[in-house]
Amino acid sequence: MKFNFSKKGLRLGTGSLLAVAVPGIASAQDVLDSGDTAWMLTATALVLFMTIPGLSLFYAGMVRAKNALSVMMQCFAITCLMTVLWALYVYSLAFGNDIGGVIGDFSKAFMSGVGVDVVSGTIPETVFSIFQLTFAVITPALIVGAFAERMKFSAMLWFMTLWVTIVYAPIAHWVWGGGWLGELGVLDFAGGTVVHINAGVAGLVAAIVLGRRRGYPRTAMKPSNLVLTMVGAGMLWVGWFGFNAGSELAADGVAGMAMAVTQIATAAAALTWMFLEWFNHGKPSALGLVSGAVAGLVAITPASGFVGPMGALVIGAASGLMCYLAVVKVKHAMGYDDSLDAFGVHGIGGIVGAILTGVFVDAGLGGAGLAEGTTIAGQVGLQAVGVIATIVYCGVVSFILLKVLDAVIGLRVNAEEEEEGLDLVLHDEQGYNLT
Amino acid sequence: MTEVKGFGRQKGHTELYRGAEYSVDFVPKTKIEAAVPDALVDQAIEAIVSAASTGSIGDGKVFVSSLDHAVRIRTGETGDQAL
DSSP: OHHHHHHHTTOTTTTOGGGOOOTTOOOTTOOOOHHHHHHHHHHHHHHHHIIIIIIHHHHHHHSOGGGHHHHHHHHHHHHHHHHHHIIIIIHHHHHSSEETTTEEOSTTGGGTTOOTTOEETTEEHHHHHHHHHHHHHHHHHHHHHHHTTTBOHHHHHHHHHHHIIIIIHHHHHHHHSSOHHHHHTOOOSSOIIIIIIHHHHHHHHHHHHHOOOTTTTTSOOOOSOHHHHHHHHHHHHHHHHHHHHGGGSSSSHHHHHHHHHHHHHHHHHHHHHHHHHHHHHSSOOHHHHHHHHHHHHHHHTTTTTTOOHHHHHHHHHHHHHHHHIIIIIIHHHHOOOOTTOIIIIIIHHHHHHHHHHHHHTSGGGTSSOOOTTOOHHHHHHHHHHHHHHHHHHHHHHHHHHHHHHHHHTOSBOOHHHHHHOHHHHHHSOOSOOOO | OEEEEEOSTTOOEEEEETTEEEEEOOEEEEEOOOOOOGGGHHHHHHHHHHHHOOSSTTOOOOOOOOOOOOBOTTTOOBGGGGO
16 A cells, blocks of 8 residues: 555665555555554554543643643544544545545545455554554644633534644645655654644644633643643653654564654753753753653654664754743743643644754764765755645644634633633533542 | 631742743641630740741731630530630
8 A cells, every 4th residue: 555655665765765655556565464563553552542641631730720621621522523534534535545646535435445454564454544543633632732721612623623624634645645745755754744843833823813811921820730741741752652663654673763762852852951941940840841851752753763863862952942942932922822832842843853854864873864866955955845835734724714713603712711711611510629 | 727828028939830930929828716715815825836936937927806705506605614
């Protein structure tokens, strides 16, 4: 199956160029490997674990107590909604037969043809499809962080339905489904553009279109439970091995290196953030430490199958620095209210990682090697094309979707409801009944 | 005993979350209300002051006021008998 090889074929300079798929033609090499399949079943579960409960806890701990349940519910409901849409048509839009390098067709709608005996690369297509689904689950869930504590649940469901259809599916197709970015030679191993820049930019647009939370920034909005946030961050880190090493779609040496560089970059970014905060404010904070870890996980995502351990160290440190500046300095200076820093961490971290992938893929810098005839500058240029294409397309379409939804059904709860808290107002429940 | 919040000269503290600095003015305190017979007032004050004193700001204050009347609901006793 082409999509499988089109992803693996990106592994330039390792002699795998022959494996670049001929679109639409099932390869004779499609023979099931039980080791690969066992790993991909595991990796799929790990990536789902990132959203429920990892990201849900990470986010719930950062909002005020009156909204803790609402963000957890948004993440969980997104998981369910994306799954149904994926099975109906989104899988096909992303990974169906290519139409002009832009989108897939409806040949796989209703998961047609995805049977027990259908093999994609070396794993069952069922596993490939559900593995990819877990990416389509976490990407919209990441956006929740930007509009937390003020968006109507109904508007959120509408937005995510439209967004995964019109924004996520095409961009996933561009990069992994045989679309134009992948064909161009843009390297994105596990979703720096598709997942993180995409979610970060959509989040930034949502934060601006919805406007600030009531009272921001003058009212104190203290995280309700940073213990949950720490637990969630730990789960994200663990799950990320499935995300990055799983994106090799096989249990091999590249998957092993992807895991190693994921671990190293994350640690470097976490320490960078911690020491920056220590230096600038006098004390290291737990929230800073885990924010840095997530920044590192994000930045190594596009690079994970391409760079070496020392490249990972630099990518991690760079993302720790850039995300720290974006979250702690730039956001407050600009005045927008990206509540949980979906853009500051995922958008900025994704951009840092995507660009530096073009540098550290170079064999001389410990990477897997550039494509023949490509220079570092040339690859960085290609990476920039991927970044800019994602920012522009996602930014413009997300803006239009939000504006239309705002006009038709309204995006925000009213001021009184926001004051009361979304748990009680939207769900007739409370996350915490401690007294 | 009541758990209350307030501050005197010691003021509150600041908290920092991803660059957002919040100053917390009110710190948790314990408020003790004791109804005692007139003869024990000085002894009660002495007990509270010696137990709470650390010599630093935030030790707290004692206020004394008179009570007009007291009734024990179960028995109907009044005045000092009700205490």
